[in-house]
Amino acid sequence: QHVVNRGLGRTRNDLVAAARGELVFMLDADNEIYPTALSRLVQALDDDPGAFFAYPMLEEHVDGEPDTLRSFLPWDPGLLAESNYIDAMSLLRRLELVQLGGYTEDARLHGWEDYDLWCRTAERGLRGVLVPEILARYRRAVHSMLYTITNVDTSEAQSLLRSRYPSLAASGDEEDSP
Known part of the structure; x- marks a missing residue:
């Protein structure tokens, strides 16, 4: 445990460095997975050895009530150029x-650590694979700190990602042009 909060990225990197298995699963404390989630994600990676990661569809609950689905679209770098449509909860x-x-x-x-990773994944020619099943629950409070902080002003983060991953920025520009 860190004495000082060094951020989500550092914490995840430290945990990955300490891990000894071939696979790592990212699960934030306020979310939950269903009993078959890990076996289905492992199976997806076994079935697709070229995939870097597997991600499930998630049902999002806001203040305890079902709201919408997350992470339901298949891997597509063109979509990543527009927005982060894949949650961090992945294997x-x-x-x-x-x-x-x-x-x-x-x-x-x-708050954008996973989006940066997905963009870097696409930039380097790697990919993820969707498991088209609801295997987890993403819980969010309307007034949660992370939700309000990461939705205040996204322009700096978007600009930074476009400069880091120029092929994605170009892909996104092509999508917007006539």
Whole structure:
């Protein structure tokens, strides 16, 4: 446990460094997985050895009530150029994650650590695979600190990601042009 809060990226990177398995699963404390989640995600990676990570569909609950689905679209770098449509709750190949440099620790991307990783994944020619089943629950409080902080002003984070991942920025520009 860190004595000082060093951020989500650093914490995840430290946990990945301590892990010994081939796969690591990211699960935040306020979310939950269903009993078959890990076996279905492992199966997806076994079935697709070229995939770097597998992610499930999530049902989002706001203040305890079902609201919407998250992470329901298949891997598409063009969509990543527009927005983060894949939640952090995913099963990743540990060695590839380390080789990619892990999660960003850049404070300017607080709350966007997973989006940065997905963009870097696409930029390096790697990919994820969707398991098209609801295997987990994403819980959010309307007034949660992270939700309000990461939705205040996204322009700096978006600009930073576009500069870091130019091929995605170009892909997103092409989508918007006539």
